[in-house]
Amino acid sequence: MSTKAENLRMIRELSDAFGPSGFEDDVLEVIRKWSSDLGDIEEDHLRNLYIHRRGNTGGKPVLMLDAHSDEVGFMIHSIKPNGTLRFVTIGGWSRNALASADVLVRNALGEYIPGIIAAKPVHFQTAAEKASGGVPEISGFVIDVGATSAEDAVNNYHIRIGEPVVPATRCRIDEAHDVIFGKAFDCRIGVAALIETLRRLDGVELPVDVVGVFSSQEEVGERGCKASVHHAKPDIAFVFEGCPADDTFTEPYAIQTALKKGPMFRFMDVSVICSPRYQRFVLDLAERKQLPVQASVREGGGNDAAIINGALEFGTPVVVAGVPVRYIHSMNCITSYADFDSTVQVAVETVKALTPEIIRGF
Numbered sequence: 001m002s003t004k005a006e007n008l009r010m011i012r013e014l015s016d017a018f019g020p021s022g023f024e025d026d027v028l029e030v031i032r033k034w035s036s037d038l039g040d041i042e043e044d045h046l047r048n049l050y051i052h053r054r055g056n057t058g059g060k061p062v063l064m065l066d067a068h069s070d071e072v073g074f075m076i077h078s079i080k081p082n083g084t085l086r087f088v089t090i091g092g093w094s095r096n097a098l099a100s101a102d103v104l105v106r107n108a109l110g111e112y113i114p115g116i117i118a119a120k121p122v123h124f125q126t127a128a129e130k131a132s133g134g135v136p137e138i139s140g141f142v143i144d145v146g147a148t149s150a151e152d153a154v155n156n157y158h159i160r161i162g163e164p165v166v167p168a169t170r171c172r173i174d175e176a177h178d179v180i181f182g183k184a185f186d187c188r189i190g191v192a193a194l195i196e197t198l199r200r201l202d203g204v205e206l207p208v209d210v211v212g213v214f215s216s217q218e219e220v221g222e223r224g225c226k227a228s229v230h231h232a233k234p235d236i237a238f239v240f241e242g243c244p245a246d247d248t249f250t251e252p253y254a255i256q257t258a259l260k261k262g263p264m265f266r267f268m269d270v271s272v273i274c275s276p277r278y279q280r281f282v283l284d285l286a287e288r289k290q291l292p293v294q295a296s297v298r299e300g301g302g303n304d305a306a307i308i309n310g311a312l313e314f315g316t317p318v319v320v321a322g323v324p325v326r327y328i329h330s331m332n333c334i335t336s337y338a339d340f341d342s343t344v345q346v347a348v349e350t351v352k353a354l355t356p357e358i359i360r361g362f
Contacts, residue, residue: 001200008173008180008337010034011192015171015182018104018112020073020090021217022047023164027069031191031214038198039212048228049214053198056209061359063208063351064234064316066225066304067194067241068218071184072329074143074165076105079154083147084118087165088138091219095135097330102168103143107158114168115145167331178260178336185335186328187218190240193323193340197347207355208236215304225304229311236278236317236359237308238347242335243301243322257324260336262292263343264322271302272309275317278362282319282350289349292342294324317362321347 002010010030019027024047031049032041039054049069072091079085085105099119104112119141122130143165147153154160171182180189191214198212211232216224229237243266247258257264265282266274286293305318323343326334 002196004337007192007196007340008175010195011180011189011340012171012173012182014188014192015184017184017188018106018166019069019071019184020164020166021070021220022090023106024069024216027188027191028214031069031195035195035198035212038202044227044231046224046227047216048224048231050228050232051198051212053210053212054202055206058209060207060209061235061354061356062233063210063354064229064232064237064308065194065197065210065212065347066215066228066237066239066308067190068187068216068224068304069191069214070216070219071166071186071188072219074103076143076159076161076163076165078161079150079159080142081150083149083153084142084144085115085153085159086139087141087143090164092329094329095138098141099135101331103165104168105143105145105159105165106163108160108163109158111158113145113157113159115143117141118144169331178338180335180337182333183331185323185325185333186242187240189242189323189325189335189340193240193321193343193347196344197351200344200348201351204352206351208351210351218304222302222304222307225307226311229308229316233312234308234316236354236362237305238350239303239305239308239318239320240343240347241303241320241322242325242328244328245324245326248326256294256296257322258294259324259326259334260338261294261324262339263346264294264296264324266296266298266320266322269298269301269303271306272318274305274319275309275362278317278319281358281362282346285349285353286346289345291345291349293346317359
């Protein structure tokens with residue numbers, strides 16, 4: 001079990017790591033740093049990372065703990081004659097979140113070049129453009145790194161097409177008010193929770209064998225998990241997520257994912273109906289242990305649970321522990337340490353309680 005100070009450092013490093021879908025390498029370096037002593041580590045060709053828990057004996061049901069390591073980002077599509085960079089999105093973005101945002105563009109040398117997302121200034125917009133709110137389509141934005149021509153961008157900035165881009169946001173922690181600001185908490189806060197769960201289970205005799213899986217490319221269709229679930233071959237799974245908080249804009253009666261109220265367990269989203277018996281087992285267990293949890297019925301969203309649930313021959317029981325995050329898929333997100341810690345506590349108690357007989361009953 002790590003100290004709070006250590007966990008906050010880990011969360012900061014994970015949030016700051018550069019890792020849009022398909023380019024998770026820097027994130028995996030941070031994961032390895034914080035989990036190298038927890039078991040045998042392997043990595044596949046999709047950049048999925050596996051930690052086979054120290055103490056696994058074989059012959060027991062396999063529990064897969066999953067969190068995706070990637071974040072939403074961008075990719076350079078082309079370089080315009082004036083040196084600005086046209087881009088496409090990696091994962092889902094709201095156009096309203098883009099204008100004037102600071103970003104980092106990886107170049108051919110592996111350096112991170114600062115830039116801003118720019119559009120036509122209001123001074124030059126037509127009346128029609130102003131009337132529509134002045135927010136262009138994605139193709140109407142560019143990334144400006146300060147280059148003055150395409151040749152300048154290529155020869156002096158060493159920028160190529162196909163290079164990845166992420167927000168330049170740096171993690172900030174207001175410990176006095178238990179607020180953590182940063183990027184990529186979908187799902188780096190889940191990644192941190194998975195690592196700390198493995199740490200708290202280290203040396204504990206369990207009725208299951210545990211494999212921690214940090215899946216890649218979730219934001220572009222759960223692509224990494226389509227491979228990792230077949231490699232891990234779980235009998236049951238517990239998925240960590242950074243999920244969108246709804247407490248700043250929803251009618252009070254309908255709030256289901258509030259900050260500082262504990263992890264959210266969804267009964268369903270558009271991709272999966274979480275295993276009902278398993279879902280109730282976890283919620284009842286949390287109530288008995290007096291651990292704060294929330295439950296929701298999601299009208300949107302999707303995650304690795306959908307892949308895990310139906311990929312193998314007999315199906316795999318699955319639940320999703322969502323750490324509440326305000327403003328996911330934007331340049332700046334907000335989460336809390338209390339929710340991180342509550343998520344870990346629920347995960348640890350669940351793993352310890354899952355006997356082979358209980359799993360068969362799901």
